[in-house]
Amino acid sequence: MEESHSSEQTHRHGDQVMSLQPFPKSQGPVVPYVTSWSEETRQRPEIIMRTSMGFGFGIAFADEKVFDRDRDGVLWTRKTLRHGQGRPRFGDVHSVRQRHAMRRLLCQVCAQPADRDEDGVLWLLPDYYAEAEGWPQDYDLAEPPVCRACVPIATRLCPALRRGHLGIRARSAPVCGVRGVVYGPSRPAPVPLGDYEVRYDNTTIRWTVADQLLRTLQDCTPVDLDQYRCHASDS
Numbered sequence: 001m002e003e004s005h006s007s008e009q010t011h012r013h014g015d016q017v018m019s020l021q022p023f024p025k026s027q028g029p030v031v032p033y034v035t036s037w038s039e040e041t042r043q044r045p046e047i048i049m050r051t052s053m054g055f056g057f058g059i060a061f062a063d064e065k066v067f068d069r070d071r072d073g074v075l076w077t078r079k080t081l082r083h084g085q086g087r088p089r090f091g092d093v094h095s096v097r098q099r100h101a102m103r104r105l106l107c108q109v110c111a112q113p114a115d116r117d118e119d120g121v122l123w124l125l126p127d128y129y130a131e132a133e134g135w136p137q138d139y140d141l142a143e144p145p146v147c148r149a150c151v152p153i154a155t156r157l158c159p160a161l162r163r164g165h166l167g168i169r170a171r172s173a174p175v176c177g178v179r180g181v182v183y184g185p186s187r188p189a190p191v192p193l194g195d196y197e198v199r200y201d202n203t204t205i206r207w208t209v210a211d212q213l214l215r216t217l218q219d220c221t222p223v224d225l226d227q228y229r230c231h232a233s234d235s
């Protein structure tokens with residue numbers, strides 16, 4: 001499913017064509033691919049209610065364009081693409097690059113294909129996931145996977161991982177939903193209710209402006225990350 005999802009292509013207009021490419025290596029500090037930059041601003045289009053026979057059944061942008069929705073009909077937040085311009089805003093994930101990396105299972109740091117072996121794709125999880133029963137089977141997460149070389153960088157730069165993290169390989173991780181702002185029906189305009197994770201099979205998805213794509217981890221195997229850290233320090 002994920003490989004056939006190519007709705008990111010619709011974002012590739014104008015100056016955005018080059019912006020989904022991995023950022024060229026520079027002499028400065030490493031900035032993860034999914035990190036937002038200060039010149040990349042969130043746009044705030046007017047939100048309107050979609051109605052049928054007087055009943056609201058979801059939201060839309062007043063000036064909505066075809067590229068505002070993915071192939072599943074989900075509305076996505078608008079954010080300009082100015083990759084590498086201004087200052088990096090660590091901890092602020094860019095929705096377009098997050099979605100691109102998540103769809104294609106690219107490393108969240110370098111945007112090369114994430115590491116994969118017979119146990120599946122490599123993911124890093126904040127260790128609060130460990131508090132949940134059955135962890136991490138069927139857990140939905142928004143952080144794209146990583147390649148081996150970027151394990152030390154990702155664990156150092158990602159605020160959520162710095163406090164503690166675990167490595168997991170998942171043989172399956174289907175796209176399952178989005179994280180975003182959910183709106184409620186109201187007059188004269190829908191009102192934001194808060195940030196939520198919403199699965200594609202939940203009708204609330206029609207009231208959501210998506211910000212990040214979620215996958216759910218299945219068939220998981222724990223990974224000893226120290227082997228990759230040693231490898232990185234030797235080279």
Ligand SMILES: [Zn+2]
Nearest residue numbers: 107110147150
């Ligand atoms: Zn990488």
